[in-house]
Structure formats: C-alpha cells, structure tokens
Amino acid sequence: METAQAPTVAIDINGGKKIIRVKPGTSLLAGCARNGLFLPSACGGNARCGYCKVKVVGGATPPLAAELPLLSESEIAAGMRLACQTKPVGDLAIAVPDELFSVKRFSGKIARKTLVTYDILGLSIELTNPKTIEFTAGQYIQAKSMSYLGRDAVLRDFSIASPPSDSSGVDLLIRRTKNGIFTRWAFDVLKEGDAISFSGPYGAFRASESAAPMLMVCGSTGLAPIWSILQDLVRKKCNRTIRCFFGALSQKDLFMVEELHKLETGLADFKFIPALSSEPESGGWTGERGLITEVVRRNVPDCSRFEAYLCGSPGMINACIAVLTQCGLPDARIFYDKFA
C-alpha cells in the first residue's frame, strides 16, 4: 500500500544554486536552517531585529503586519521580506548573499569561563566538530543556549573576540542583560567542559584594505570584534594610523586596558583612549572623561581623512555617526556593527 507523502513547497535559492523542500507554513528562516543554510537572525525569529531580511524574487506575497516596522516601502516593493515571518504556502524563489552558503554549524565545549568584569563574561569555545573555523576578524557567530528553568533554547549573536589565526576555537565577550534569556544561562548555568553549538561566521564588519587612518569607537562588549581586528592587524604588521576610543561609565566597567595599551608598542601608530562618563572625581582617574562622542570630537576634531569602525549599542552608534558626520567624515567611510 502506498503511503501519502506530506505536501511540500520548493524554495529556489539564488537561481537554482540550492533548491530545498519545506512543509507549507514553515518559516523561511527555519526551513533554510533545517536544510543547512543559516540566515542571520538576532532576535530568534521574533520580528524584532530585521537581520533575516531576504529578497523574494518569485512568488512573493504581501508582507505581514509584523514585518512592516522593519521594512521600508522601497524594500517591500523590491521583494524584501523577513525570513522569520515568511511562511510559504506555494513555491518561492529567493536571493541571498553568496557568502551565506559558507556558514556552517559548529559544536564545541567551553574550555574557559572567566568573569572579565562584574557584568562581562569571557568564554573560550574549543571546537570539537568541525575542529577548525575560518572567519574574517570582525565577524560574529550565532550561539544556541540550552533550555533551562522552563525556558526554551534561544539563538543569540556574539562577535568573535579572538583573531582568525586562532582557528581551533572562538573567544566571546558576553555582557549580562537584565532578565536576558541567553546571558542568564551563560552566566548562571553554563560551566567549563559543557557542550555548546553555534553557526557562523556572519557579518560584513571588517577592516578595509585601504591605507586610510582608522578611528575605532566601542563600548562594553563592543570591544570584542575590535579586539579581533586589532590582533589581526598586529599579525599583518599593519602600519595604518589607528585611534581606538573605549567608552565606559566608570573604572569598574573597564577591561583589557593593559592589553590594549600594549598595542601602542606592537602597532606602528596606535593610540588607545579609554574614557569614563560617570566616574566620581574622587576615584583617582586621570584619563579622559565625558561621553565617548564628545571625547572623540575633542581628540579628533577633523575626521575627514579617517575610516570609522563603531561597535556597541545602537544608541552609542547612532550618536557616534551624528558626531563623526559633523566632524567631516562621509557616511561611506563609517562602518559599524550594532548589537541590536
């Protein structure tokens, strides 16, 4: 007796480069992941981040109400949709950046877990399968938590803090988010020796090949991709001028200061400028004070020759973009990674 096959729809990716079949009603994000194509996502498929945008080139249906806040009118007209909300009921054709085909799933174990500050954790993941990873300094991975205390497993993005020359694993810097599902698990449940899985690498944040001076601005764990880039630049014997500004509230929020100052002798023309915005006068801090945007403006009043590399919260990045633009830096030379 013949058994009835469950109906499926075909998703054609990049003009036939890959064709997958998924059950009707499965989200594109989940359907692609089940078939080994890992699209970026920073909110676990909850229509909050916009990272999963894909171009639907055939069979597009109107966007759902949940997608509208994250899609402009021109994007909608061009067929852009959120892969986490698009649940095809008929055949579909989509176009994605080619580099997503090289994103893989990795398994590893926690080789080291250290408290870097009171609210920042350093994790070193040693890869077990596959045993090496190729990435470009500045990229990020998407890690999966385990379910705990009745919470389902979630996927969250973290920038790689280690350099690409260290291909046997990745280091992460994770800041505790109040009531955050992943970060609570990482701080309170995860232990050295535990298994962890992630997909990656993702993202286009990276040092350009130009010789222009670099202005790096980061806050908190926004240092992670900057640290990866800096270590890579040391290995490549980079002789570009680099000014690296690190904004924090007070001395207890600073970390890796010694390692960063050490690069002032390891790189041809590097200066590290930590700045505190809420440090009491009595704290003995002799370095820069004030909001990081104002500290940058004071130190580099004319940014016009620079390329900027910004990493941290969306608020910090938006404020930096405004100041850098006022200081003469064109948009095309401002690169950033927002920790949405």
Ligand SMILES: Cc1cc2nc3c(=O)[nH]c(=O)nc-3n(C[C@H](O)[C@H](O)[C@H](O)COP(=O)(O)OP(=O)(O)OC[C@H]3O[C@@H](n4cnc5c(N)ncnc54)[C@H](O)[C@@H]3O)c2cc1C
């Ligand atoms: C490209 C990229 C790189 C990143 N790199 C790093 C890094 O190197 N280090 C780092 O520490 N972080 C990084 N982040 C941020 C990180 O991915 C997580 O967002 C962060 O750690 C919080 O995860 P969580 O699960 O603990 O918090 P969540 O549980 O996701 O909560 C985050 C916040 O959203 C609120 N929230 C949760 N659910 C909802 C909802 N349904 N509606 C409205 N609000 C809600 C919570 O109350 C909380 O304030 C990066 C993000 C991106 C996009």
Ligand code: FES
């Ligand atoms: S995964 Fe965040 S909007 Fe789709």
